[in-house]
Amino acid sequence: MSQNSSMPANPAAGINLRGAVDLSALKARATAPAGAPTGGSPYAVDVNEQSFQEFVGLSQTVPVVVSLGSSRSTQSAALNGVLEKLVTDYAGRIALGRVDADTSPQIAQAFGVAALPTVVALVKGQPVPLFEGELPEEQIKSFLDELLKVAASNGVTGNLGGLPDDAEPAPLPPLHQAAYDAIEAGDLATAQAAYEKALAEMPSDTDAKVGLAQVNLMRRTAEIDTVAADAFRTRAAGDPDDLDAHLAVADLDVTGGHVEDAFARLVKYISLHFGAEREPARVRLLELYDVIGVGDPRVSTSRQALARALF
Template sequence: MTSPASRPVPPAAANPLNLRGAVDLSSLKQRPPAPAAAGGAAAPPAPGAPGAQTPAADATEHAGSPLRVEVTEANFQELVDLSAQVPVVIALWAGYSPGSGELVDSLSRIVDSYEGRMVLGAADIEAFPQLAQAFQVQAVPTAVAVVKGQPVPLFQGGAEEEQIRTLLDELLKVAAANGVTGRIGAAGPGAAGVEAEAPPLPPLHQKAFDAIEAGDYATAAAAYRQALLEMPADADAKAGLAQVELMGRLQPLSAADTDALRRQAADEPDNLDAQLCVADLDVAGGHVEDGLGRIVSFIGRNFGPEREKARVRLLELFDVVGAADERVAKSRQNLARVLF
């Protein structure tokens, strides 16, 4: 992409790498220390504390990386604060999970290769179960991230290095779109100061970003349309336009509206407007497969102008989610089946 820093991120999750507002991290701020175990025995040490065990601690050469932090209840809020400067990747692991150590070590090595543009937090969910609950983790190992204090889902289970790097590259684009473009020095996240690294955006992209910050999605959309007129191959402007149009469609909806739309869509499967609205809600809420699948199913049942309108909306949501996302690839295959 030509200008990754221009990729906008909606206040509700319109990007597979963005679940802003979907998870409340405020309850995790500086909890009091756990009490001593019954009978006067000391409670198990928190991850990162003296005597604590981390995945493959004896085997990995990356355990001492300055860009890796063992996440505890005491330091979690510091990492959330740090996410305003660089993305914080969090590997949630458990001693009972055979794949945990391998994933944490792999992430540690990969994060190091980004040379301070992000940091890794390794979190033992057995010692810090509230974190798994907050991130709605279904299994371990799981990788998530925090950008500007907001959760960003990455992946669950193992993953190939190439897949991880693709996701982390996309994470940096999402971070840059939110003004998170710092770099941690060689001394690690505990060192004083973070190097600023904020290349200026093209003027129209900056105008769009400023409008997004102000909640003026119509102005942002107009700026991206103008950018596309001047440079039709501007992939970031195309993705940005799709995202702000989604934000604009969702902005006026109240909780009561969304409940009513979901009921209407369930009762009227061939009501195009209801299906498209609920598809928007699904994608924005992180239920990407449900949202894309809903539109593909409608296309498979209907013909004429409504089918074409649904197809166009589906392509727009592909831009929101990202062409490299495997859910988009799967949906494209399903679309081809119903069309041909």
């Protein structure tokens, strides 16, 4: 295992994980009554290119393990079975995301995967390489034990289900709860309205600001199908002045996990334009910073590039 213990100890990004709609299945299983059927570990979830960024957000709270395999591979299935057993034993201190590289190749490419299965981890959004192929359960457990030490050294010591049996989770503020319920119901317009009302009542409400940024991103990308996505990418590649295309591609890149590409695209657009058209790009970039988390090092790096582009 490559222990990335020198990783910067950035503050938690403040992403509203309770509003991460793509992780609702994980939340439901993690809070299911004892003995309820879960269909696997309560701390494991299938992750694809659309939900990956949401899953990465969990690494602000607990270390997350990403198992990159193939649905056609018995080796991948066997490894996932071992990983599910182990993360269950850790009782919420580690989350597992199963990625089918056949259907989500961009995730495998982002990690530079050379062979399947490959297992990596994330702590505060930063990659921690683990291993390739199948290993004995005892050896995998030793890697996960070391991962917890790396996470603890960087201030990541949360628990997805670690409330005492007699404890009740702290209730969300009413408007936040309304937004969360709307997200789970697929009603993004109502969620947007609830977060906007929360911000109107308290402009300093960071969680509402982040939640609104997430919902806005979900709404925008939900309206872009594969054909439209390809068209936007073609337009952006051929026209550096096509603002709508560059905004759309940046959204798609963030949703697909290509955060640095999205940030660089918008910074470049801003650096090449000096009229009113640069303001929508700047505003969108700031909103995407909120989605990723202000403590993420990719945001810090991009902010420096943005400052150079503006001044």
